[in-house]
Amino acid sequence: QSAKPVIPADDSLYQQFGGQPGLVKLMDDFMTRLLADPRMNPFFKDVNQQHVKEQLVAQFCELSGGPCKLKGPDMKKVHAGFDIDRSAFNALVEVLQQAMDAQGIPFSAQNRMLAQLAPMHRDIINVP
Numbered sequence: 001q002s003a004k005p006v007i008p009a010d011d012s013l014y015q016q017f018g019g020q021p022g023l024v025k026l027m028d029d030f031m032t033r034l035l036a037d038p039r040m041n042p043f044f045k046d047v048n049q050q051h052v053k054e055q056l057v058a059q060f061c062e063l064s065g066g067p068c069k070l071k072g073p074d075m076k077k078v079h080a081g082f083d084i085d086r087s088a089f090n091a092l093v094e095v096l097q098q099a100m101d102a103q104g105i106p107f108s109a110q111n112r113m114l115a116q117l118a119p120m121h122r123d124i125i126n127v128p
């Protein structure tokens with residue numbers, strides 16, 4: 001009888017983000033920074049911030065190879081109700097980078113994550 005091949009999931013990026021506790025801390029700080037940023041505050045002040053943080057934890061967990069799956073509407077639907085142009089997208093990424101820096105997440109890990117987020121601009125930017 002042949003052994004089943006064991007293919008270990010690569011969760012190295014998830015580990016570099018500090019696993020679940022690391023992601024929860026990251027998103028708490030990220031949301032605080034989004035609300036403090038005059039460019040981002042108008043987008044986030046009236047939404048269910050706790051829910052958005054939880055969804056972001058699940059999304060980053062999944063993207064980093066952790067044991068999660070983001071459930072919910074796709075990125076296009078989620079953002080359709082907001083006017084998001086390229087500069088707003090870039091501003092959000094800038095705030096995210098500051099939050100990742102503040103958590104001491106290694107630059108290489110930040111870049112691996114940003115590389116997965118970048119293509120989402122096609123679904124999220126909806127204003128020329």
Ligand code: HEM
Nearest residue numbers: 043044047052055056059072073078084088089092117120
């Ligand atoms: C790569 C970039 C982005 C990612 C990965 C991302 C991801 C997400 C996720 C996972 C949610 C929660 C969805 C849910 O409730 O099921 C969310 C919500 C939201 N995002 Fe983004 N987002 C990005 C960029 C942006 C940008 C650029 C803006 C505005 C400038 C923005 C504004 C919002 C707002 C306002 C909500 C709350 C929507 C609501 O509850 O009605 N996002 N985003």
